Amino acid sequence: KQEVTQIPAALSVPEGENLVLNCSFTDSAIYNLQWFRQDPGKGLTSLLLIQSSQREQTSGRLNASLDKSSGRSTLYIAASQPGDSATYLCAVGSQGGSEKLVFGKGTKLTVNP
Amino acid sequence: NAGVTQTPKFQVLKTGQSMTLQCAQDMNHEYMSWYRQDPGMGLRLIHYSVGAGITDQGEVPNGYNVSRSTTEDFPLRLLSAAPSQTSVYFCASSRTSTAGGYTFGSGTRLTVV
Numbered sequence: 001k002q003e004v005t006q007i008p009a010a011l012s013v014p015e016g017e018n019l020v021l022n023c024s025f026t027d028s029a030i031y032n033l034q035w036f037r038q039d040p041g042k043g044l045t046s047l048l049l050i051q052s053s054q055r056e057q058t059s060g061r062l063n064a065s066l067d068k069s070s071g072r073s074t075l076y077i078a079a080s081q082p083g084d085s086a087t088y089l090c091a092v093g094s095q096g097g098s099e100k101l102v103f104g105k106g107t108k109l110t111v112n113p
Numbered sequence: 114n115a116g117v118t119q120t121p122k123f124q125v126l127k128t129g130q131s132m133t134l135q136c137a138q139d140m141n142h143e144y145m146s147w148y149r150q151d152p153g154m155g156l157r158l159i160h161y162s163v164g165a166g167i168t169d170q171g172e173v174p175n176g177y178n179v180s181r182s183t184t185e186d187f188p189l190r191l192l193s194a195a196p197s198q199t200s201v202y203f204c205a206s207s208r209t210s211t212a213g214g215y216t217f218g219s220g221t222r223l224t225v226v
Contacts, residue, residue, distance in 0.1 A: 034214055042219065043203060049214035089156070091215070100146065100171055101205075101215060103156040 002027045002094040006104035013080055014112050021075040021107045023090030028068045031093035034101070035064050035075050038087045047088075048075070080111045115139050119204050119218035126194040126225045134189040134221050136204030142216075144207040145187040149173065149200040150220075156203065162187055194225045 003026045013019050023033070032051045036044040048057045048064040050073070056065040063076040077084060087108045091101040120135045138145065146161035158171030162181040176198060178190040187206075191198060204218040 032214075036217075044205075044217040046214050046216065091156075100158045100161060101156075105153070105155040 002030075002092060002102045004090060004092050004102050004104040006088075006090055006107050008107060009105070010108040010110075012110040012112060015080060015082060017080050017111075019077050019080055019109070021077070021088050021090075021109070023073040023075070023104055025071045025073075025092045025102070027094060028071055029094070030068065033064075033066055033073050033093070034091045035062075035073075036089040036091060038089060038106070040086075044089065077109075080109075082111045082113050084111050085109055117204055117206050117216050117218035119202075119221050121221060122219065123222050124224070126191070126223065128194060128196060128225060130194050132191050132194065134191075134202055134204075134223075136187045136189065136218060137185050138187075138204075138206040138216070139185065140206060140208075140216065141184060142206035142208050143184070144209055145181065146171070146205050147177070147179065147187070147189045148203045148205065150203060151200050159189065159202075191223075196225045199223060199225045 005024045007022045030052050034049045035047045037047050038044050050057050050066040061078040066073045087106040089106045090104045094102055117138045143164050147159040148156040150156045157173050159177050160171055160179040162168045165181050165184050168179050168181055181187050202221045205215045207215045
């Protein structure tokens, strides 16, 4: 059974800092990995999608990497801003026989002005 | 381009009542799914559909029914609401179950009293 873990559960940083959020998964047989952002009381906004054949994806100040063999992904946020404060969720599209995303429990990020 | 639309946004039910959560997408996505999000539990898959007329159970299907008569719509029915079904429900769609990224609706916050 695929399990996805995100560390740390919460992170507080000063504005302008570069930061890394971590995601690990137990089964390397995945289709893809997706990073989402969730603001309080809101839905999920897709940030980056990495297919299993890719190593990284970039969008603006965000860069996500994928290492299938080690079961890890990182989300790098450059020059953080208070508007980046949200919960970041990692989700894995698993090949394990069921067609679903398996989610981590998220990292709650606070960027202080 | 509306994406994934969920209605209602908020609902309060009494124990034993039934209701249908609506989900519609306008992206011609084949794959649709329902998740519930609970504090400390992350997002868990309830039911999913890989195309019109095809549905299957996810991780937590008990107490819920689905049908998929059209590509666009994927309603979730609560048969006899229980307090344990108090949660935030998200509908998601994807071009396919394996290749595309997922688009989520804004959620339905359901309280069962």
